[in-house]
Amino acid sequence: MSELQETARKLLSEGTVSVVIGYEEGPRGVRPAFITAPAQADKLIFDTRCVQNLATYLNPRRKQVAQLGRAAVVVKGCDARAVAGMIREKQIERGNVVILAMRCGGVLQNPETNSELTTQTVSVRCGGCTVREPKLFDHLLGELPPEPPVNTHRVEQIAALMKMSSSERWTFWTEQLSRCIRCHACREACPMCFCVKCTAEKSQPQWIDSSSTPQANRAWQTMRVLHQAGRCVDCLECERACPEHIPLGLLARYVADSVERRFEYTASDDPTVPAPIGVYRTDDDEEFIR
């Protein structure tokens, strides 16, 4: 029995938590698991296919999960940032969740595949990871695997886009966003999207047309990434959830880079560090203002 299974079993049998949110083997690769009985704890696994950000299930708008009772959640270092974000924004209480943090050596892009981690198969977000040994946890588990290879695909794509002219970039995004069917799966998958009523659903006034038009699709994604500025944990669940394979990770990364460059802030796993939008410095850069 692995350290993770042992810890989960103990938490459940002692009644510390009533559900452990983790990963299990499914018919199509690894899938999220909600373990409520100590005897089922041996289903839990953790390996390079554990791509999903399970912190999203702590999101208070997911009532079905909340009904299961006090939860323990299996997180990677990157996912722990989402837990920190939810604590920071008063969506959950630190004392109400048990964090089972796994030491991580990178994950694949797709939880349905099972291959070695290479520069092609590893997730683009794993390169330069600083939280392979998570800092926010109740139980720190597993051995520290070697550093993952670096997949530079996304960095190269952003650089290529920025070399283009404005109108070429406009055409690129118009084409990409023309596929959007406005299913809002990007929002649903996101651990940091927890508004009770989303601006996209407001009709008085209607800021964003609910049908799939070029303007509305663009407005929707622009608004979504702006609301994520300084909050996004770059888990790429939006991109993975997108049924039309729109490269939403490009937008997320670009905005995160902009936040980092301007406000010296990267998504933090410390809930006491304030997010950059909502605070200010009097000497913030204003080179773009006349």
Add this chain to the structure above:
Amino acid sequence: MSDEVEPGNHHAWSPNVVAFVCNWCTYTGADLAGTSRLKMDPNVRVIKLPCSSRVNPLFIIKAFERGADGVIVSGCHTGDCHYSTGNYHARRRFAILHDLLQFMGVEEDRVTFAWVSASEGNKWQQVVNETTARVQQLGPFAPSEKQNGGVQ
């Protein structure tokens, strides 16, 4: 718009520019420009808001959707905000919006961010004229989408 094009302006097309301005500094500055009879391009529609921090990025997106070719966002200089800190917060949001709009392919010259104080009527005149001239150069915003009913 065509009937508003000044004599001597040979362009058939003239841009729509929407200006979101704060009540306390820029609106007063624009008023000063007007009462001082400063000559300004007639393309700018001013929308008065309590503070530059009231400018939701969606205002700008909506303005473009509904037919604007350029946008001006203006408020008090930092340190002079009527509400003490509003423009500091606005500045952070505008910075991200500024970068994101460029990444999405909106030309930088279409959106002007400026601080114009109540006494800077001349600066307001410059902001208006320069923005209009730049947008005039760029041409209409996303014309193909406007034909499909973008302007409502």
